[in-house]
Every structure is written in structure tokens, then in C-alpha cells.
Amino acid sequence: MVRVGDAEAVFWPGDGVLAAALAEAADRAGPWPGLPDSVRLPVRIIVARSDRQFDSLTAGRLPGWGAGAAFPGARTVVVQGRGDPFRILRHELAHVALHAVVRRAPLWLDEGYASRAAGEWDRLDALRVNLAVAAGRVPTLRALVAELRGSAPRAEAAYALATTAVLLLERLGGERGLAPLMTALAATGDLDRALRASYQLSLEQFERRWHEDLRARYGWVSLLGSVGALWAVVLLTVGGLWYRRRRRDAARRKALDDGWFQVLDGHGPES
Numbered sequence: 001m002v003r004v005g006d007a008e009a010v011f012w013p014g015d016g017v018l019a020a021a022l023a024e025a026a027d028r029a030g031p032w033p034g035l036p037d038s039v040r041l042p043v044r045i046i047v048a049r050s051d052r053q054f055d056s057l058t059a060g061r062l063p064g065w066g067a068g069a070a071f072p073g074a075r076t077v078v079v080q081g082r083g084d085p086f087r088i089l090r091h092e093l094a095h096v097a098l099h100a101v102v103r104r105a106p107l108w109l110d111e112g113y114a115s116r117a118a119g120e121w122d123r124l125d126a127l128r129v130n131l132a133v134a135a136g137r138v139p140t141l142r143a144l145v146a147e148l149r150g151s152a153p154r155a156e157a158a159y160a161l162a163t164t165a166v167l168l169l170e171r172l173g174g175e176r177g178l179a180p181l182m183t184a185l186a187a188t189g190d191l192d193r194a195l196r197a198s199y200q201l202s203l204e205q206f207e208r209r210w211h212e213d214l215r216a217r218y219g220w221v222s223l224l225g226s227v228g229a230l231w232a233v234v235l236l237t238v239g240g241l242w243y244r245r246r247r248r249d250a251a252r253r254k255a256l257d258d259g260w261f262q263v264l265d266g267h268g269p270e271s
Contacts, residue, residue, distance in 0.1 A: 006040060011047040019047045022079060022089050029090060032097040033117055033170065034178025039097055044076045045089065054080045068092045070114075072099035091118040101182060103189050108144045112162035113178075116170070125160040126218065132157050133218045141165070141207050164218075165210050172199050 002009050002020045005027035009019035022045050031037050048054040057078050058069050068088040069078040077092035079085050094117035095110060105113070115121065132138055138161065139147055147158035170177045184194035192203040201209065 006042040007045060008043075009045040009047060012049065012053065015047045015049055018085065019045070022047065022085060025086055025089060026093060029093050030097070032094060033113070034173070034176075034182040035097055035101050039100055041093060041096055041100070042075060043093065043096060044074070046076065046078045047085075048078055048080055051080075054078060070095035072096045087118055087120065091115065091120065094118060102185050105185065106141070106145065106191060107148055108141055108158075108162040108165060109191065111148055111159060112164075112166035115159055115163040116166045121160075121163050121167070125163065128157045128160045129164055129214065129218045132161065133214050138211060138214055141203075141210075161214075164214060168210055168213050169199075169206075172201075 002011075002016065002023055004020065004023040007023040007026035009023040009026075011019035026041065026043055026045055029041065030039065032039060046057060048057050054066075054069075058066075062069055067080045067082040068091060070092040071077070072095055075096055077089065077096065079088050079092065091114045094114040097117070098105060098110065098113055137157075139158075144158055144161060144165075147154050148162065149155070150158065166178070169181055173180050180198035181194055184197040185191060188194050188197065195201050195203055195206050199206070
């Protein structure tokens with residue numbers, strides 16, 4: 001075991017360096033979006049690099065594609081070696097931080113918040129949302145919970161959609177971001193009541209607003225822009241490879257031509 005400030009890390013032999021780096025990162029983690037600056041996270045990190053170690057610690061209750069787990073009640077997170085362990089750590093720490101303030105949150109809010117706090121939103125996530133919206137596959141918030149527990153492709157789209165819902169909540173808070181909602185949710189323990197108190201919206205009204213926001217931001221026009229940008233990258237990459245190969249082939253042809261000229265002039269290799 002290694003301890004850094006309020007964080008301790010437990011590890012199997014051979015993972016001491018990674019464990020120490022994760023403990024140091026956990027001790028420096030924060031601030032957390034919308035949560036009080038006073039939130040501190042005395043936390044235990046367990047580094048479980050193998051699938052067998054990870055499965056034994058999570059009792060096989062997580063999907064096979066999972067790379068981290070959080071147990072907020074015990075202030076413990078488990079980090080596997082798959083992917084970026086520091087990003088995974090921040091995602092799982094965000095769960096612990098959220099539950100240190102909020103007693104209960106629906107899974108879509110929990111996962112969307114952790115993704116937002118870990119800075120996981122990127123162009124690929126936007127493309128997944130674009131495709132979902134264009135195909136008319138935007139679920140209700142209740143159905144989104146089931147999608148988050150589904151297979152890897154379904155869960156990836158669901159995580160992206162959950163993040164868009166949290167990003168909308170953050171925009172609704174204006175300069176204060178998520179703080180109004182988190183304060184109300186900590187006081188009431190009920191999301192519908194917290195939404196009414198902070199944004200004057202019921203949960204049902206927020207869901208409609210979220211669907212409208214998705215169609216406005218990630219409809220066909222946005223999809224074409226994302227796909228266009230993606231194809232631009234592909235074309236530039238392919239074009240660069242084609243140009244390099246053409247130059248290389250030209251050099252080879254020149255070398256072959258020079259060789260034939262030498263043979264014809266009687267300057268070829270001696271037998």
C-alpha cells in the first residue's frame with residue numbers, strides 16, 4: 001500500500017509505480033463541477049490490472065467492457081489497466097465526489113456527471129449522438145438507464161447521450177453551472193423537486209427540453225458537419241499516404257531506369 005495525502009492505493013506486486021502516481025493524482029483531484037470546493041475525498045484506490053483481479057473485486061456485477069468501478073459508500077475506486085488509468089480514475093472519483101454531496105441520483109445523471117467531470121466529451125461522442133438523433137434512437141431518460149447497462153456499442157452511445165443531458169443542465173445554470181441543481185438536489189434528495197427549485201422545470205419538462213436540444217444541436221445538419229470533418233481527415237490521411245507512396249515509387253523507377261541505362265552502356269555489374 002502507498003499513501004499520498006488523503007489518498008491510499010492498494011496494488012498487486014509490480015504495480016507500485018502506477019499506484020503511487022494514481023494516489024498522487026487522487027490527492028490533487030478537484031474541484032468538481034457544481035460541488036462545493038470544500039468537498040474532500042479521503043479515498044482508497046485499488047489497482048487491478050488483470051480481468052480476474054477486477055472481476056473478483058467487483059463480484060462480476062459490472063459489464064465486461066468496464067475499466068473502472070466506484071463504491072461511494074466505502075470511498076473506494078477500482079482502476080484497471082485498460083485504457084488511460086488517470087482518466088478512468090477521475091471518472092470514478094467523480095462518482096465518489098457526487099455522492100459525498102448528493103444522497104441519490106439516477107444513473108444517467110451519475111454517469112453523465114462523471115463523464116463531464118472527467119472531460120470525456122469529444123468529437124467521436126458528438127458523432128455517436130448525431131447518429132442516434134438522425135436515426136431517431138434517442139431514448140427517454142428512464143430508458144437511457146437500461147442502455148447504460150447494455151452491450152459496449154449501446155453503452156457508448158448511452159454515455160454520450162447522458163453527458164449531453166448533464167451539459168444541458170450545466171448551461172441552464174448559467175454562470176453558476178451545475179451548482180444550483182446540486183445544491184437543490186443535496187437539500188431535497190429528489191431530482192424532480194431539485195429541477196423545479198433550481199430551473200423551474202419538472203423532470204418531464206426537462207426531458208422534453210433535452211430532446212429539443214438534441215435535435216437542434218445534433219440533427220442532420222450537425223451530422224453532415226461531423227461526417228464531413230471526419231471524411232476530411234480520412235481524405236487528408238489517404239492523400240498523404242498516396243503522395244508518399246508515389247514519391248517512393250518514382251524514386252524506385254528512377255533507380256531501375258538508371259540501372260538499365262548502365263547495363264545498356266556496358267557498365268552493369270561484373271559477372
